[in-house]
Amino acid sequence: MSSRTRLKPGGTTRIQREKRRAIFDAALDIFSEAGLRGATLDQIATRAGLSKPNVVYYFDSKEAIYRDLLEALLGIWIDPLRQIRAEGDPVAEIIAYVHRKLAMSQEMPRESRLFATEMIQNAPRISDVLQGDLKALVDEKAALIEGWVRDGRIAPVDARHLIFSIWATTQHYADFDVQVRGVLGPEREGQRFAEADAFLTTLYTRMLTP
Template sequence: MGIERHMPGRQPRTRIQKKNTETILEAALDVFSQHGFRGATLDQIAKAAGLSKPNLLYYFPSKVAIHRALIDGLMQTWLDPLRKMRADGDPIEELLAYVLRKLDMAREYPRESRLFANEIVQGAPNIMDKIEGELKDLVEEKAKVIEAWIATGKIAPVNPYHLLFSIWSTTQHYADFDAQVRAILHPEGDSHFTDAAEYLETLFRRMLTP
């Protein structure tokens, strides 16, 4: 599953234009995930993309436009794992599957996770509309599902919102604090994600089992 990329304004008409758009967004992802929105510059993005600044501005009129294109695509990918949680499935298994999907995202999309984290740390100035809109709506929808499971005794009583927050924090940690994790564990490749999956499955299963 890849991150969808949406270009604001005019759409690329040729193969070269599409390729350059993707190159810019890939470069911007690196720059934004390292420096945050405030620390990133168009010059840095253009250099990382191997393009001139005027060429970059042909595709995106501003740093805000590039950042917004990345965030728009990221939000859809970010929400997919939660959307897949089914109300008619086994409650504990559905929640554990969600935990593992989020952990997989931390492994597969570390730059995207750090981009999102940097934006939130700065007060979410560019994506607050999405957090208060589609993200909040989806969380409230799934919170009602979790509350229904609790009411029927299928899972132990928990605060559904804080349950979701704890899933986010325990899984995204492996992307946002990757350097710290690797400095402590010195894993071979991504082997620590296997251990993390086993640990988190045990943690949440014990907490959720009635």
């Protein structure tokens, strides 16, 4: 058996898959709140409604859960950038990417905070992906954006810093959710993402329109 996980998804029973999902969901809660260092297998087991030996049956350490969780989520996290289409209207394609990233912050705040924590710790577990698959995808989309700039279809912009800016302005609403809610106050609780969407749409549309 792997030193990372006791079981792999392929060939497992329905009950085993359900328990793995329960462990992942519980671990996502704990890791996004306490980080890897602050989390314990006991906490994860309690949150998952399982015994600690039951969790250890599937994963031999909290590090194994953390690594597998990151790997499982990484493709989901990168996919919105992959969806930018060369054949689409440039401004509309970039604004649609902003919408997708903001929606992920609204719908997947725990996942966003998990990645933010990993980045703060210098990404020791996924640095190879950042320098490999993610860099290759950013290079590909940056080349597309640079082509749109050369053709005069969008205003001049540094493509990579544009992508970084979109990450920062959208993920902020998940990673700094407490700060956002504290500053906006309870009276705007239900509309902060709609307001953010409208603001970011205006911001990037004005920036990018030739």
